[in-house]
Amino acid sequence: MTQNLRRSVVLGALGLIAATSALAQPAWPSAKPITLIVPFTAGGGTDGIGRLFAQKLGQQIGQSVVVDNVGGGGGTIGTQKAAQAAPDGYTLLMAVDSPAAIAQYVNPPAVKYDTQRDFAPVGMLSTLPLVIMGRPGLAASSFQEVIALAKANPGKLTYATSGIGTVLHLAMERFQQQAGFRLVHVPYRGGAQAITDLIGNQVDLAILPTGSAVPLVGSKKVKGLAVTDARRLPALPEVPSITELPGFKDLAMTAWIGIFAPAGTPAPVIERLSTEMNRVLQMPDVRAKFAEQAIIPGGGSAADFGAFVKSEQSRYERIVRTANIRE
Template identity: 45%
Template sequence: MNLLRRSLLVAPLALACAIATAQSESGYPNKPIKIVVPFAPGGTTDLLARIMAQRMTTAWGQPVVVENRPGVGGTIGANMVAKAPADGYTLLLGTAHHTIAQAVYKNVPYNFGRDFAPVSVMAMVPNVVVVNMAVPAKTIQEFISLAKSRPGELNYGTAGAGTAHHLIGELFQLQAGVRLVHVPYKGSGPAVTDLIGGQVQVMFDTVTSALPQVKAGKTRALAVTTAKRSSALPDIPTLAETVLPGFDVGTWFGLVAPAGTPAPVVQKIYGEIDRTVKDPDVRRQLLEIGAEPIGSTPAQMGAQIQAELDSYKALATKINLVVE
């Protein structure tokens, strides 16, 4: 077959494929969509996924279902989505835990910065320094003074090694010049129980998780870890405005798709997220649980992910943290 004849045969086929792809993208979605939540039901990740699923179903007339795939710091569900077709029909409700996992886990079966297409950060949940009520410190300044006077004697609980609680705690120690003892638990719930009971003295918990105990007077909030105060705890100062200028770390939640998902599909999903987080009822619902609505663009989310991958990798290297 000569080159001209081959070209004449291939060109119509390429054109047909391009037309089919364009039609598929413009008709998105034309079948059910799945949002994978890589954690157990009931948490902030699950709640946000279900809010988006309901909104997408109503807006697009296609079922959007939430599937919980918990395990190994959120990496099992993430790996499932990384290997899914890049067509916008399988999405991941990702969190800051995924940028941390990439930095500290020894064997992650995907690359979070390379194998996913960022869509939008839906919300940011600040973390908060909370202490057992028997701890004499009433302010973050007093707590740092106490920790410096008792190096290696105060315990801090986390939801497990390599979680946001853990990394924020390590960063706090580095910048504050204190030495705490890390006590990892299998989830935030057991850690909070022991914080209330006094087995650990401090946590760097999410506002969402810490809020009920703080309001009930079972724990004491000292400082918020993000640059801005939490609207759920407006009277609690930030670390940045009190003792650690520039300290700005929180836990984000957002949608990502498999890498290679067509840009028009990503943009359509982003548009629905943007409309959702601007809805007054949704904003009220998020703020009530301590989540700050965001709605960042795909480009903004991509930049944030890369910055976190770099910073957490540097921190993990500095403290020699590797999770098997």
């Protein structure tokens, strides 16, 4: 057999194998419903975003998408369940910043999954700017004034978040590291009690996502001090971006939500999901619903989202180690 003939035979065999493999792949989606794991209990803001996405994705692909709320462990239990699911395109995870990219550094023994190893990124669903707020009686009306007040009274001012190791907590730690001042962290189990205590002047500051913060600041119940996004919020145009402050130019930090599939999910399925997700995010009614809560629609490719998550993990790890945050 000549070398050219041998090469033709080998290439032909490889082509046959590839074709056979492609034929063996079942069509996606089939009649089987798709499960979207939301790693928090029903009824919260994250759940609402998940249910809206599930409904619209189902309409796009002509298949039922069912939300499975798996709460507990700050989102790590649901995230772990998704990591162990079959990589067949019928289980997706609503990937939230804290369990997906922070928890492994704050509480390593409790996290049994590895985000880079166990998941395939699909795309960015949304980003949620955070708002730093002051109590009504606070002797400061801007974040710069808060910094000056904190430096003059070290260890006196308090700030509330919805928990240790959340992106809210890490954002405030990063800002303190940057400007060289110290606040006392008061972690709550969720944002409701933090809001009550802020309005009641029981804590000096609070940092919360836009969905909770915009109504409070807009109604003048609390003071809006800074937005952690790179630009001001249309819903709160009078509140400056953190990046407008001296020394904070590159320090924007937002909460984020994306979609993961279990690692090993076929590439064509990931590509289709990413395409349909981007179409959902362009729907006028979806964008209007997001705008009501000052949520910024995501988008982009699966590769873009994967690179973003990796970058965020690196940033979070540095903050956690510098501040020695442990749960």
